[in-house]
Amino acid sequence: MNRQEFQKFSQHGLVFAIIMIFLVLIDFQTMFATVISKILGTNVLRGGLPEVQFMVIFLVLYSLWMGWFIARKEENKSRRIIMTLVASLSAGVVVGLFGLILNSLIQSGTDVRRYLAALSPESMKLFLLNLEGLGPLALLGVFTVSGLLGSVLSIILQSPSVSKWPKTIKTGISSTWQKITGSLPPFIRKNAKFLAYLVLGIVIIVLPTRWGSYNNFVTGLVGLYIILGIGLNIIVGLSGQLVLGFAAFFAMGAYSMAILNAPLPHGLMWGFWPALLVGVLMAVVAAILLGLPMMRLRGDYLAIVTLGFGEIIRILLKSDLLSNFSGGPRGIQDIKGPTIFGFPFNNDVQFTYLIIAGVILSIFVYKRLENSRTGRAWLAIKEDAIAARATGINVQRNKLLALCIGAAFAGLAGAFFAARNQFTGPNDHTLMVSINILSIVIVGGMNSIPGIILGAFTLKGLPEILREMENYRLLVFGGLLVFMMIARPDGLWPAKRPQLEKKIKPDTRDGDSPGKGDKNE
Amino acid sequence: MNEIAIKVDQVSKIFGGLTAVNQVNLEIPQKTIYSIIGPNGAGKTTLFNCISGFYVPEKGKILYFGQEIQGLSTDLIASVGISRTYQNIRLFSNLTALENIMIGLHPKFRSNWVDAIVHSPRYLREDKETKQEAIRLLNFVGLAGYGDYLAFNLPYGVQRRLEIGRALANQPRILLLDEPTAGMNMQETQSTTEFIKKLRDDLGITIILIEHDMQVVMGISDRISVLDYGTKIAEGNAAEVQSNPKVIEAYLGPGGAALAEKFQKQRRSNVKSH
Numbered sequence: 102m103n104r105q106e107f108q109k110f111s112q113h114g115l116v117f118a119i120i121m122i123f124l125v126l127i128d129f130q131t132m133f134a135t136v137i138s139k140i141l142g143t144n145v146l147r148g149g150l151p152e153v154q155f156m157v158i159f160l161v162l163y164s165l166w167m168g169w170f171i172a173r174k175e176e177n178k179s180r181r182i183i184m185t186l187v188a189s190l191s192a193g194v195v196v197g198l199f200g201l202i203l204n205s206l207i208q209s210g211t212d213v214r215r216y217l218a219a220l221s222p223e224s225m226k227l228f229l230l231n232l233e234g235l236g237p238l239a240l241l242g243v244f245t246v247s248g249l250l251g252s253v254l255s256i257i258l259q260s261p262s263v264s265k266w267p268k269t270i271k272t273g274i275s276s277t278w279q280k281i282t283g284s285l286p287p288f289i290r291k292n293a294k295f296l297a298y299l300v301l302g303i304v305i306i307v308l309p310t311r312w313g314s315y316n317n318f319v320t321g322l323v324g325l326y327i328i329l330g331i332g333l334n335i336i337v338g339l340s341g342q343l344v345l346g347f348a349a350f351f352a353m354g355a356y357s358m359a360i361l362n363a364p365l366p367h368g369l370m371w372g373f374w375p376a377l378l379v380g381v382l383m384a385v386v387a388a389i390l391l392g393l394p395m396m397r398l399r400g401d402y403l404a405i406v407t408l409g410f411g412e413i414i415r416i417l418l419k420s421d422l423l424s425n426f427s428g429g430p431r432g433i434q435d436i437k438g439p440t441i442f443g444f445p446f447n448n449d450v451q452f453t454y455l456i457i458a459g460v461i462l463s464i465f466v467y468k469r470l471e472n473s474r475t476g477r478a479w480l481a482i483k484e485d486a487i488a489a490r491a492t493g494i495n496v497q498r499n500k501l502l503a504l505c506i507g508a509a510f511a512g513l514a515g516a517f518f519a520a521r522n523q524f525t526g527p528n529d530h531t532l533m534v535s536i537n538i539l540s541i542v543i544v545g546g547m548n549s550i551p552g553i554i555l556g557a558f559t560l561k562g563l564p565e566i567l568r569e570m571e572n573y574r575l576l577v578f579g580g581l582l583v584f585m586m587i588a589r590p591d592g593l594w595p596a597k598r599p600q601l602e603k604k605i606k607p608d609t610r611d612g613d614s615p616g617k618g619d620k621n622e
Numbered sequence: 623m624n625e626i627a628i629k630v631d632q633v634s635k636i637f638g639g640l641t642a643v644n645q646v647n648l649e650i651p652q653k654t655i656y657s658i659i660g661p662n663g664a665g666k667t668t669l670f671n672c673i674s675g676f677y678v679p680e681k682g683k684i685l686y687f688g689q690e691i692q693g694l695s696t697d698l699i700a701s702v703g704i705s706r707t708y709q710n711i712r713l714f715s716n717l718t719a720l721e722n723i724m725i726g727l728h729p730k731f732r733s734n735w736v737d738a739i740v741h742s743p744r745y746l747r748e749d750k751e752t753k754q755e756a757i758r759l760l761n762f763v764g765l766a767g768y769g770d771y772l773a774f775n776l777p778y779g780v781q782r783r784l785e786i787g788r789a790l791a792n793q794p795r796i797l798l799l800d801e802p803t804a805g806m807n808m809q810e811t812q813s814t815t816e817f818i819k820k821l822r823d824d825l826g827i828t829i830i831l832i833e834h835d836m837q838v839v840m841g842i843s844d845r846i847s848v849l850d851y852g853t854k855i856a857e858g859n860a861a862e863v864q865s866n867p868k869v870i871e872a873y874l875g876p877g878g879a880a881l882a883e884k885f886q887k888q889r890r891s892n893v894k895s896h
Contacts, residue, residue, distance in 0.1 A: 466739055473738030474731055474748070477717075481725045484714035491674055493700035493729030493792055502735060598718045602760070602769030605753045 107187060110171065114188035114248075117167040118195035125199070125228055128219035132573060134159045134227075150223055153231050160240070161247045164189060168251020173259070181252045189248020193241035200229055200237035207233075219572070309453040317449040319565045321521060324456035325514045326561045330541040330553040331463045332510025337539065338547035339476060340503035341483025343404045346391075346411025347538050350508040352418060352530035353387045354380035354515025359433035359525045366428055373439030373446075377516045384512025385505045387414075392501045399486075411535055419527035432526020436519050452521050459517055463510055464550055470506070471548070472599060479503050537561070540578060544585055546592025555593050624651040625687065627796055627828040628673065633682035633692075635668055642668040644852040645682070650830060650845075652795075655822055657831045657839045659863075660849035661872055666832045667709060669849070670798050673830075674706045675699040686796070701729035705789035706798035709832075711781050715774035719765060719784050722773055723756045726791030730755075756791070763787035763817075779810045786817075796828045797821065803835050811835060815842055840864070848872065 124130055134155040135145045145151050171188045172181040203225045206213055213220045229236025257263055282290065289296060309317050329351065336344050357380035361371045371379075395406050418427050427433070439446045439455065446455060470476045478499045481489035490496050519525040537560060545556025559581075564574055585592070630648040634641060643665045650656045658666050671677045673684055675696035684692040691699055705726075714722050731752060737745035760769050763783050768776060773784060782802060789797055802818065803811040815838050821827045833839045839846060840860040848856040848863060850872040856863055863869055867879035874881060 469739045469741070470735060473735070473745070474728060474733055474752070475735040475738055477721060477725050478728055480717055480721070481714050481728075484716060485712050487676070488708070488712040488714065489725070490696040491676075491700050491706055492726050492788065493697050494725070495695075495697050506735065598716075598721065598770075598772065600770040601718070601720050601753065602757065602767075605757050 106184075110184045110187040111191035113171050114167070114191035114193075115195060117164075117170075117188070118192040118199075118244075121163065121192075121196055122199050125203075126217055126220065127573070127576070128221070128224050129573060129576070130156065130159060130228055131224045150227055153227060156227055156230060157243065160243050164192070164244045164247035165251040165254060167192060167244075168248040168253075169255045169258075170251075171248075172252035172255040178256055181256060182249065185248050185252035186245070189245045189251075192248065193244030196244055197237040197241040200240045204229060204234060204236060305457055306454075309450045309457075314449045317453045319562055321449070321453050321456045322565065323557045323562045324453070324460045325518055325521075326538065326541060326557040327460050327554055328456075328463045328510055328514040328517075329538045330545070330557055331467050331550070332507040332514070333538045334507075334542050334548060334553060335467065335470070335479075335510070336503050336507035337542055339471070339479040339483065340500050341479075341486075342500060342504065343400065344407040344504070344507075345404045345532075345535050345539065346407035346409070346414070347507075347511055348530045348532065348534040349391075349411040349414040350384040350387055350511035351515040351518070351534060352414055353384040353508075354512030354517075355519035355525040355529065356418065356427055356433070356515075357383045357512070358516040358519040359436050360427065362520070363433050363436045365433065365435070366425060370437065373437065373520060377439075377513070380516035381509050381512040384508040384515070388505045388508035389501065392504045396497045396500055408532065408535075411530075411532060415527050415530050415532075418530070428526070430527060432524060432529075433519075434524050436523045436525070438520050438523075452517075456517055456521070459513060463513075466506075467550065475499070475502070540582065544581060544593060546595040549592065549594050549596035552592045552594035552596065559593070624653055626650065626685075627652040627687060628830070629683075629685040629688075630669070630673070631683040631685065633669070633672060633679045633684060635665075635672055635677055635679045641852050643672065643679070643849075646849070646852070646854050648847055648854070648857075650828060652828050653822060653826050654844040655818065655829045655831060655842050657833060657843040657846045658849060659833065659836075659839055659846060663851075664849040664872075665852040666849055667800060668852075670706065670800055670830075670832065674704060674798060697729075700792060703792070703795040704798065705792050705794035705796070707782070707785045707789055707800055707802060709800040709804065711785055713773040713781055713785055713788070716772060718770050719773055719776060720756050720760060720769035722784055722788050723759050723791050724752055726759075726788035727752050727755055729792050759787050759791055763790070779806055779814075782806070782814070783817075790821075790825075790827075794827060796830065798830050800832045801834060802831070803833065803838055811838060818842060 121130075131150060134151040137158050138145055138151040138155040141155070143152070143155075168185045168189060172185050175181045175184060207222055207225055207229075213222075213225070226233075230239050232239050282293075309320065329347070332350075333344070333347050336342050336347075358373075358376045360367060361369050361376035361379055362373060364370070391407070391410050395403060398406055417423055419430050421429060423429070438452070446452060478489070478494045481492065481494055482496050482499060486496050518529070522529075541553060541556040541560050543556075544560060545554070546552025560578070564571065564577075589595070626649050628648070628650040630646055630650075632645050632647060633643055634645050635643040646665075646669060648656075648658075658669065660666055668677065672679045672692070675691070675694055675698070678693050682692070683690055686699075686702065686704065691702070691704075694702075714725060717725070731748045733742070733745040733748045736742075757769070760766060763786060765780060765783055765787065768780060768784075773781065776784065786797075786799070786802065799818070803814050806814065818829060818831070819842055822829055831839070831843065843860060845859060846857070846863045847854055848866070848869045850868075855868045855872060856866040858866070870882045871878045
């Protein structure tokens with residue numbers, strides 16, 4: 102190894118050390134250790150610290166990854182070991198020096214929290230593995246040893262016998278799957294799709310009654326965000342308008358429900374369903390009012406204008422000006438739930454059903470629109486507005502239509518949201534809500550319903566389950582988005598364009614019913 | 623004499639201080655192939671953009687079968703029956719070829735979003751017709767089997783064909799083709815030329831063509847206009863335009879006419895001496 106290479110690999114190690122230091126500065130390592138301890142079955146008290154072995158596990162995992170990452174592209178095995186030795190030594194030394202600083206800070210009793218809010222003396226001690234003065238040395242050791250192990254791991258993983266595994270497993274699964282499906286009676290095989298939906302339906306009906314109110318709360322939240330995601334997808338994914346103020350339409354629905362179906366401030370008790378209808382209509386009206394002036398804007402300008410619109414609505418709702426009308430910063434409480442044929446819908450189970458019904462309705466409407474004449478017109482506008490116009494599509498009208506339909510979804514979700522929480526206030530409709538919904542659409546995969554569902558689960562469901570990550574939500578968002586850009590630029594579950602040519606048989610009366618998608622031929 | 627399909631009457635289009643099209647008059651008879659040629663920057667595409675409604679000319683009128691269309695919105699002009707293709711291909715590149723043609727069919731049908739959600743009889747009928755018609759057009763432009771490819775994945779020549787297919791979906795009476803053979807090899811050029819002829823002869827479409835390939839232009843045009851610096855400098859059939867000194871000068875620069883004469887003489891004497 103010459104000097105240049107030595108420099109290069111010690112720099113690689115340095116990068117990993119710096120990432121680690123940044124993570125420590127925001128106390129990310131404690132969160133990770135907590136998550137690991139949770140996964141391994143040891144619960145950690147809220148606000149408490151995990152035990153030290155989980156910190157060790159986190160550090161080992163991190164440096165294993167480092168070793169693997171640095172070594173993976175080199176052909177020569179012995180060179181791999183040397184490379185990682187250099188890199189992980191340099192990483193270990195830097196992290197160890199950082200540990201020394203932390204240790205001296207702990208010794209001198211300086212309260213770092215004045216400068217770095219997350220860094221408490223306890224978590225600093227935990228990072229030093231509760232070893233105080235020996236901590237830095239231990240860190241150096243952990244980094245070097247597991248870095249080397251990482252390179253060994255990369256050698257094992259890339260050896261021909263092991264690297265075949267994923268493929269073997271895959272073919273094994275598919276062949277057993279085919280055996281299972283082959284052995285099923287023909288009745289089941291013929292109606293496989295229907296039966297799958299049936300099972301799904303039963304699961305959806307049974308699950309909310311079984312798994313407790315917290316899970317229902319999370320499911321409901323995810324469901325609401327699926328509705329919002331589908332609505333925004335009509336605007337962003339189909340018609341290509343980057344709207345950043347989607348929360349404004351959400352607020353329209355929520356506040357309509359609140360004002361029309363709560364004892365205060367107006368004492369209007371219209372009931373849930375009329376209020377829901379008004380909520381949807383108000384969202385559409387807001388979309389028209391916003392849409393008419395902004396139809397000529399595109400791209401960045403559109404994003405800025407709609408972002409402003411969202412904030413204006415929120416600030417108006419918060420302001421003293423409207424505090425008699427909409428409750429001001431305190432919001433509106435005691436919003437009543439729905440009744441169906443005299444049965445009140447009050448508990449979480451029933452609300453979960455209601456939201457699931459809303460999700461199914463949204464998916465249905467979206468699917469019907471997506472591949473219709475209107476949906477194609479939207480896609481054409483998204484792809485190339487000028488060419489769309491020259492093929493006879495009225496661009497402004499169709500863009501406005503997309504905005505209105507998307508807003509109607511948001512109004513629906515907003516009304517559900519307000520009635521479910523029995524409360525709504527300005528803080529439920531911040532810019533972050535709009536960003537969250539947009540992230541769901543982008544991370545999940547534009548124009549893909551499974552993608553949006555998956556996105557809503559990962560971005561809204563997971564943080565609820567992994568409460569520890571709460572403070573790092575933005576960081577995880579950012580990291581996830583960067584990861585997505587690199588690994589899956591089209592989303593977790595990207596959409597595919599329909600393959601129509603194969604399905605349409607020219608000049609047959611039955612052109613609309615293609616074969617039932619049976620791929621076992 | 624055929625009816626006049628497009629009449630361009632004293633049309634001017636000015637960008638800032640630049641007069642891109644200057645008082646141009648054209649009379650384009652129905653069911654003909656009418657070429658507009660000229661050096662780069664002569665205002666050919668600008669004239670196209672005026673006809674298809676992207677630009678509103680400052681002065682003058684554009685008549686479509688006697689009806690004024692200047693200043694109408696582009697989508698209205700398209701649905702009236704004027705389709706076009708573009709110099710740099712403008713397909714909906716992330717959609718499939720078949721979907722591109724289905725979008726071209728947009729003005730032919732009426733069903734709206736409510737129809738789509740409730741699957742009304744009108745929607746079902748039109749949806750079926752759309753698919754059948756799209757398949758038929760796909761076969762007509764010779765792209766059977768390409769229907770499920772994303773447009774940007776198609777080879778260049780196929781993309782040009784697809785663009786014409788999309789333009790035809792609207793059943794236009796007038797088709798504006800902006801350099802349809804640009805970037806094609808001899809064989810592709812040949813087949814495209816044949817195809818354009820077929821459009822005129824079989825479908826009775828009036829074709830207005832911008833083209834730089836003189837072999838194509840001279841081979842298929844019924845009539846040719848030459849633009850230079852936004853003004854029309856010549857009009858006539860292929861032979862008339864070729865021998866017009868103004869045209870030669872526009873292409874070869876001042877003194878070009880004399881130069882061309884000299885070359886012609888030289889060639890003739892060469893042929894004699896052989």
